Amino acid sequence: KQEVTQIPAALSVPEGENLVLNCSFTDSAIYNLQWFRQDPGKGLTSLLLIQSSQREQTSGRLNASLDKSSGRSTLYIAASQPGDSATYLCAVGSGNTGKLIFGQGTTLQVKP
């Protein structure tokens, strides 16, 4: 059974700092991995999708990496801004149906 863990549960950093969010999963036979952002009371916004054959994806100040052999993914945020404050969720696509298994999220606060 696939399990996804995100550590830490919460993180507070000063504006401008580079930071890394961690995601680990127990079964390396994944279809893809998706990082989402969730603002309070809102739905999920897709940030990056990494297919199982890929090692990383980049979008603006965001870079996500995937290491299937070790069961890990990281989301790197460069030059953090207060607007980056949100909960970040990692989700692993399992099997060939695309079913996503989510971690519990990391709540990020970027202080001005």
Add this chain to the structure above:
Amino acid sequence: EAGVAQSPRYKIIEKRQSVAFWCNPISGHATLYWYQQILGQGPKLLIQFQNNGVVDDSQLPKDRFSAERLKGVDSTLKIQPAKLEDSAVYLCASSFDLGGEQYFGPGTRLTVT
């Protein structure tokens, strides 16, 4: 391009009552998902449709929850009767096909009193 639409946005009901949620996916998306997100947790898949067929409903409490996607476009999720532990946000998502990038709607926040 319009996103995933959901209604209502908020619903408050008493336990043992029934409730229904509606979702309209992104146009052309064959796969539709319903997730339940309890406060402080990540979303959990309840049911997944491919066109109008069910792909995965292994975590749907079938004694009280039901869902349909009759014409392969929009979908409804129903709870009857509701329990206190059903209080959560119900999220609908869609993707172009199986395994594709999923796009989420704003969710319906359900409070059962």
